[in-house]
Amino acid sequence: MGxxxxxxxQEPKYWHLKTVLSEALDSEFSVGEILPNExxxxxxxxxxxxxxxxxxxxxxxxxxxxxxxxxxxxxxPPRVGVAVGGAQHAWPGTAGDAWQAVDCVQETxxxxxxxxxxxxxxxPVHTVRRSRMSGGQRVATELLHIPAASVPGLTAIDAPSxxxxxxxxLRELHRMDLEGQERSVELGSARADDARELDRLPGSPVxxxxxxxxxxxRTAALSVATYRADTCRxxxxxxxxxxxxxDPARRAS
Amino acid sequence: MGxxxxxxxQEPKYWHLKTVLSEALDSEFSVGEILPNExxxxxxxxxxxxxxxxxxxxxxxxxxxxxxxxxxxxxxPPRVGVAVGGAQHAWPGTAGDAWQAVDCVQETxxxxxxxxxxxxxxxPVHTVRRSRMSGGQRVATELLHIPAASVPGLTAIDAPSxxxxxxxxLRELHRMDLEGQERSVELGSARADDARELDRLPGSPVxxxxxxxxxxxRTAALSVATYRADTCRxxxxxxxxxxxxxDPARRAS
DNA sequence: CAGTGGTCTAGACCACCGT
DNA sequence: CGGTGGTCTAGACCACTGA
Numbered sequence: 001m002g003x004x005x006x007x008x009x010q011e012p013k014y015w016h017l018k019t020v021l022s023e024a025l026d027s028e029f030s031v032g033e034i035l036p037n038e039x040x041x042x043x044x045x046x047x048x049x050x051x052x053x054x055x056x057x058x059x060x061x062x063x064x065x066x067x068x069x070x071x072x073x074x075x076x077p078p079r080v081g082v083a084v085g086g087a088q089h090a091w092p093g094t095a096g097d098a099w100q101a102v103d104c105v106q107e108t109x110x111x112x113x114x115x116x117x118x119x120x121x122x123x124p125v126h127t128v129r130r131s132r133m134s135g136g137q138r139v140a141t142e143l144l145h146i147p148a149a150s151v152p153g154l155t156a157i158d159a160p161s162x163x164x165x166x167x168x169x170l171r172e173l174h175r176m177d178l179e180g181q182e183r184s185v186e187l188g189s190a191r192a193d194d195a196r197e198l199d200r201l202p203g204s205p206v207x208x209x210x211x212x213x214x215x216x217x218r219t220a221a222l223s224v225a226t227y228r229a230d231t232c233r234x235x236x237x238x239x240x241x242x243x244x245x246x247d248p249a250r251r252a253s
Numbered sequence: 254m255g256x257x258x259x260x261x262x263q264e265p266k267y268w269h270l271k272t273v274l275s276e277a278l279d280s281e282f283s284v285g286e287i288l289p290n291e292x293x294x295x296x297x298x299x300x301x302x303x304x305x306x307x308x309x310x311x312x313x314x315x316x317x318x319x320x321x322x323x324x325x326x327x328x329x330p331p332r333v334g335v336a337v338g339g340a341q342h343a344w345p346g347t348a349g350d351a352w353q354a355v356d357c358v359q360e361t362x363x364x365x366x367x368x369x370x371x372x373x374x375x376x377p378v379h380t381v382r383r384s385r386m387s388g389g390q391r392v393a394t395e396l397l398h399i400p401a402a403s404v405p406g407l408t409a410i411d412a413p414s415x416x417x418x419x420x421x422x423l424r425e426l427h428r429m430d431l432e433g434q435e436r437s438v439e440l441g442s443a444r445a446d447d448a449r450e451l452d453r454l455p456g457s458p459v460x461x462x463x464x465x466x467x468x469x470x471r472t473a474a475l476s477v478a479t480y481r482a483d484t485c486r487x488x489x490x491x492x493x494x495x496x497x498x499x500d501p502a503r504r505a506s
Numbered sequence: 507c508a509g510t511g512g513t514c515t516a517g518a519c520c521a522c523c524g525t
Numbered sequence: 526c527g528g529t530g531g532t533c534t535a536g537a538c539c540a541c542t543g544a
Binding site for chain 1: 268271311314315316332334433434435436437438439440441455458459460462481483485486487488489490
Binding site: 263309321323324325336454 | 527528529530539540
């Protein structure tokens with residue numbers, strides 16, 4: 001007795017812990033500050049380390065914390081809003097579209113890509129790899145699949161490989177008339193290569209943005225972009241976007 | 254020597270396990286089928302139950318599995334594409350917008366809502382609660398915050414509370430001229446009430462779609478919609494959307 | 507090198523579901 | 526009621542970082 005609320009409602013420990021930590025982050029820590037290590041924190045709250053970690057994982061998922069092996073746990077800055085271009089009609093690689101071409105390979109598509117591309121499994125596909133920076137940090141990687149039929153003017157001499165090749169492919173793609181694009185967003189977990197590039201561990205939660213570009217009634221290109229879910233807020237439309245995060249400082253004035 | 258690849262790269266067990274399970278799901282299981290229980294599976298793979306669970310959690314996050322306490326683990330159907338209306342310009346609650354009003358309360362806004370609404374902390378706000386079904390399943394809940402100034406014609410007599418009240422608020426809102434809307438998507442974890450409504454556990458990963466509606470140069474309404482991240486693929490634009498998921502059957506023909 | 511977070515184990519108990 | 530997934534523990538070892 002004595003507590004303001006009946007506390008036999010069986011709230012899991014890690015959930016309560018998360019709430020307590022969340023409030024502490026609002027009131028007693030500032031962005032970039034490092035927290036005590038997991039063993040100390042667990043001891044301080046009288047729980048096993050695994051239980052504490054469950055709470056930390058949630059907070060990291062919500063973009064409140066950042067953890068790095070060998071370093072420690074720090075308070076994360078608010079999420080960055082990254083524009084994903086809602087209704088804008090432009091080919092990828094148009095001047096100043098925030099993406100940076102990395103390289104390009106020609107390959108036979110995987111089954112999933114071939115299906116989405118509505119092309120035969122035997123038709124070769126150029127795959128351009130790009131990455132996107134924001135606030136000095138890499139926030140997304142992209143695989144841009146372009147069937148050879150979309151870039152008929154491309155010659156092998158243009159550029160054999162590397163970023164020059166990637167730019168040549170994009171330049172050729174721009175010769176087509178873009179008719180429209182469809183876009184979808186879903187939750188995924190980072191593949192090993194994406195994780196490395198995004199400075200995350202494999203399996204980290206990511207937002208996968210899939211865009212299909214159509215021209216001449218066919219699918220001219222397919223973009224699969226992988227954004228860090230912990231640090232990114234995807235915004236649609238031309239504007240920078242709404243900003244509403246967790247609710248700090250609800251303490252009575 | 255002997256192996257095609259240097260396998261001392263130290264791949265975590267749960268990661269390898271996830272891959273193995275993923276391939277098994279593609280080849281040996283069909284949608285809706287129930288898997289052996291966690292203790293059996295762990296024993297079969299020679300790992301601790303916690304390790305197996307780490308793999309299952311990932312697969313559930315990716316929408317491949319569905320787990321329910323007291324029941325078991327089943328193979329999930331492919332994610333449903335839910336339209337989030339990319340560039341469409343229409344007020345929430347317009348005929349046939351897939352949402353179903355639940356109830357409505359009038360309250361003083363939280364600090365976060367008041368800020369996003371660009372209104373004083375003292376101005377009352379109507380909060381309409383809605384939910385969205387898809388494929389016979391509830392896939393999203395929404396809190397729609399509408400400052401009293403946006404619905405000046407609303408009378409207390411219209412409907413005191415409940416879904417009738419919610420519809421009255423929406424009807425009044427439609428009298429304004431919608432100028433534009435901004436939208437953003439980010440990863441979150443389900444609050445306790447949302448989780449209950451979405452038939453998930455608290456803290457489950459969700460996609461939070463925040464939309465700001467503007468009219469007469471002000472923010473006329475703010476929608477915060479919470480979608481199940483495991484079962485939903487958000488699509489933008491008028492079309493049903495691209496469908497590209499994991500890459501089954503890459504085994505050599 | 508010492509300290510951090512990441513992985514893993516082998517148990518235990520609990521909340522929930524259907525029968 | 527038995528069986529399921531969810532929570533929790535107290536340890537151990539590993540991979541990585543920075544001094």
